[in-house]
Amino acid sequence: MSASLIFDIAPLGSLVAYSDGQPKPPSRFTRKLAAWKSRNGVGRLVRKEPGRERPTYTTPPSFTLHEGNFGEGGIILITVLRSYGIDSDLSFRVIERPKIGQVRVVQDVGGNVELLHLAEDREAAELWLAGKGYSRARLEGIAADEVGAYAIEGRTAA
Structure with missing residues (x-):
């Protein structure tokens, strides 16, 4: 599916795969x-x-995927985030949606909502x-x- 569909119908907390459609090269070709x-x-x-539209430039709607945290001893040194505009040439698919009963920890950042953590339950x-x-996060x-709205309206992205 296209990036614009992910932007339109995938809820925050969804696990999203992306691909350019090319086969994975052998491990001996490290640069490839x-x-x-x-x-x-x-x-x-x-x-x-x-x-956003500014006098000097325009940006398309976009979404951000959290690919992982890297560190040692419980200390996060690097967080990998990748952002994609809805005009991306990659193909996307939703692997997993948040389940009923899970709880998102979110905060408002610049007028948008950002997911900080997806927990199994409120506790x-x-x-x-x-x-x-x-300090500004909410559950x-x-x-x-x-969850049912996506199935009823035919907006399933998986």
Whole structure:
């Protein structure tokens, strides 16, 4: 599916795969493999941003995928986020949607909502939030009506 469909119908917290359609090169071709990995992967949908028009430039709507945290000893050194405009030439597909009963920990950033964490239940979300100390974060539960709306309206992205 296209990037614009991911932007339109995939809920925050969805696990999204992206691909350029090319086969994975053998591991002995390290440069080709690195280039392939930059255009093929999986990430969790953490942000959607509407397009912007400024006097000198225009940006299309975009979304951001969180691909992972890297560190050692419980300390995160690098967080990998990739943003894609709705005009991206890659193909996307939703691998997994948030389940009923899960809870999103979100915060408002510049007029948009950003996913900080997806917890299995409210207790786990509150525990995570207490340990991290985000002062502007709030909890959003995944309800049956949100999950059901995608199936009823025919907007399933998987």
